[in-house]
Amino acid sequence: AVYSNFTDLPSKHYDFVIVGGGTAGNVLANRLTENPEHSVLVLEAGGTNIDAFQLDVPFFAGLIKFQYDWNFTTTVQAGLNNHSIFMLRGFVLGGSSSVNGMFYTRGSADDYNRFASVTKDDGWSWDALQPYIAKNEKWEPPADRHNTTDPMVFEAVDELGGIFHFNEDYNSGKPLGFGWLQSTITSEGRRSSSATSYLAPEFISRDNLDVLLHARVSRVLPSPKSSSSKYAFRTVEFAQDLHGPLLSVSASKEVILSAGVIGSPHILLNSGIGDTRELSSVGIKSLVDLPSVGKNLTDQPATVQEFLVNSTTTNDDILRNATLLNEVYTEFNETGMGPLVATGGSQIAFFRVNQNLTDMFGDPAAGKDTPHVELFTGNGAFGAPPPTGHFFQLGAALVSPASRGSVTLNSTNPFDPPLIDPAYLTSPFDIAAMREALRIIYRYISAPVWDGYILSPFGALENITASPRRTAMSAKDADYGVVDPDLRVKGLRD
Numbered sequence: 001a002v003y004s005n006f007t008d009l010p011s012k013h014y015d016f017v018i019v020g021g022g023t024a025g026n027v028l029a030n031r032l033t034e035n036p037e038h039s040v041l042v043l044e045a046g047g048t049n050i051d052a053f054q055l056d057v058p059f060f061a062g063l064i065k066f067q068y069d070w071n072f073t074t075t076v077q078a079g080l081n082n083h084s085i086f087m088l089r090g091f092v093l094g095g096s097s098s099v100n101g102m103f104y105t106r107g108s109a110d111d112y113n114r115f116a117s118v119t120k121d122d123g124w125s126w127d128a129l130q131p132y133i134a135k136n137e138k139w140e141p142p143a144d145r146h147n148t149t150d151p152m153v154f155e156a157v158d159e160l161g162g163i164f165h166f167n168e169d170y171n172s173g174k175p176l177g178f179g180w181l182q183s184t185i186t187s188e189g190r191r192s193s194s195a196t197s198y199l200a201p202e203f204i205s206r207d208n209l210d211v212l213l214h215a216r217v218s219r220v221l222p223s224p225k226s227s228s229s230k231y232a233f234r235t236v237e238f239a240q241d242l243h244g245p246l247l248s249v250s251a252s253k254e255v256i257l258s259a260g261v262i263g264s265p266h267i268l269l270n271s272g273i274g275d276t277r278e279l280s281s282v283g284i285k286s287l288v289d290l291p292s293v294g295k296n297l298t299d300q301p302a303t304v305q306e307f308l309v310n311s312t313t314t315n316d317d318i319l320r321n322a323t324l325l326n327e328v329y330t331e332f333n334e335t336g337m338g339p340l341v342a343t344g345g346s347q348i349a350f351f352r353v354n355q356n357l358t359d360m361f362g363d364p365a366a367g368k369d370t371p372h373v374e375l376f377t378g379n380g381a382f383g384a385p386p387p388t389g390h391f392f393q394l395g396a397a398l399v400s401p402a403s404r405g406s407v408t409l410n411s412t413n414p415f416d417p418p419l420i421d422p423a424y425l426t427s428p429f430d431i432a433a434m435r436e437a438l439r440i441i442y443r444y445i446s447a448p449v450w451d452g453y454i455l456s457p458f459g460a461l462e463n464i465t466a467s468p469r470r471t472a473m474s475a476k477d478a479d480y481g482v483v484d485p486d487l488r489v490k491g492l493r494d
């Protein structure tokens with residue numbers, strides 16, 4: 001069941017305590033409670049996803065929803081002309097899967113095979129993961145039944161040739177080329193998140209599964225050292241009200257940290273698990289010296305270019321005409337169809353940069369079938385549109401960036417946000433690759449099919465960010481990394 005108050009929880013002791021009811025946490029909660037012998041508690045800092053229509057409607061995916069966000073900002077970014085920008089992270093059951101853009105993109109086969117070679121564990125290889133990927137997926141035709149034949153986007157691809165080629169399934173392990181976007185949208189036209197799927201009514205009603213909302217975890221607490229002189233962490237400390245008392249629950253088997261790319265290192269650092277010198281400089285007693293915690297933060301910088309178009313059938317009017325919005329919202333509610341069922345863009349493309357860049361700077365991508373640049377289309381302006389005009393949008397993200405940043409503590413108060421430094425565009429490769437991404441955009445719109453349709457570029461490039469990743473996993477015998485290939489934190493007792 002889902003609870004909002006600690007006092008209502010039926011127990012304070014579970015077999016597994018999962019910290020963070022986001023994308024990963026809810027999958028684990030579901031799979032662990034398939035076994036009726038396991039009791040599981042999920043602690044989620046945010047609130048419920050139920051009846052949150054902004055989360056439910058795919059078309060609203062590109063709008064920022066502050067009440068469902070952690071409202072983090074990055075440190076000042078030298079690579080972005082000394083600006084700091086939002087670092088969006090879901091603050092709601094379902095985590096970032098409740099607020100994300102719903103693009104369903106697997107990595108390339110090379111990406112997973114690199115995980116396997118770095119960790120010396122073949123279980124992470126593309127082939128070994130296929131059964132699990134298939135288990136998580138249920139492929140459906142477009143819920144809004146949109147026409148998937150012959151739009152101008154693919155005519156341009158045919159006209160240009162070369163790096164512009166059609167790819168029927170970019171999720172095949174070989175993503176390069178232009179394809180139809182696959183989205184995490186249900187056949188009823190709703191967002192599919194880890195909360196709507198893995199915590200669906202038939203699962204959340206299990207007697208052995210509890211979720212506590214508004215539970216913000218501060219630390220994991222150690223039990224006394226064993227003869228192996230290693231700590232085990234089986235108690236989780238949290239607060240329901242940031243100024244209220246600290247509460248705790250314990251796990252007899254495991255505490256699972258799945259608080260996301262910012263939350264998990266933040267909790268580890270607060271708990272004294274990190275670089276001993278850095279921790280003592282902020283006044284935190286170090287329990288386990290694990291210097292890789294919070295390091296190697298990797299985010300994909302992205303930019304959007306809008307073009308004014310000679311059309312009145314883009315999505316722009318929906319967000320500036322209340323009557324139209326009402327109409328399509330009614331259609332959405334009554335039929336699960338209409339323009340609100342799509343995220344605004346229908347195509348996605350992946351490219352490698354020119355070889356002279358990888359020759360010059362080295363190649364951060366995992367292999368020759370792995371892209372550096374993702375391009376996405378939008379039949380309308382990104383986010384809230386300008387007051388007039390109709391737009392075609394092309395966004396570009398660096399999906400194999402070379403820049404690496406960090407998450408570090410700002411104070412001894414575990415509820416203060418950490419310092420988040422993605423170090424965007426600090427590597428020369430990323431700067432050159434971003435320039436190349438813009439060149440790809442402009443080559444693409446030079447295709448003859450756009451003559452008379454695309455009128456001119458509109459406005460300045462916008463910086464947006466997408467989804468930070470942390471390369472925290474390493475081989476069991478490696479002297480760096482946060483977790484081993486079984487995702488167990490290094491240096492702790494099992």
Ligand SMILES: Cc1cc2nc3c(=O)[nH]c(=O)nc-3n(C[C@H](O)[C@H](O)[C@H](O)COP(=O)(O)OP(=O)(O)OC[C@H]3O[C@@H](n4cnc5c(N)ncnc54)[C@H](O)[C@@H]3O)c2cc1C
Binds near residue numbers: 045090092095099102
């Ligand atoms: C705006 C946005 C758009 C995106 N678009 C896409 C996309 O289109 N396609 C794609 O593949 N990926 C996208 N991503 C990235 C993707 O959603 C994430 O990589 C993925 O959801 C991360 O899963 P996770 O389980 O690691 O973390 P999350 O899903 O973020 O889950 C972490 C959970 O832990 C909770 N938590 C954190 N700290 C604490 C704490 N101290 N105590 C208790 N709970 C805590 C959070 O509230 C959250 O619910 C996007 C992300 C964002 C934010």
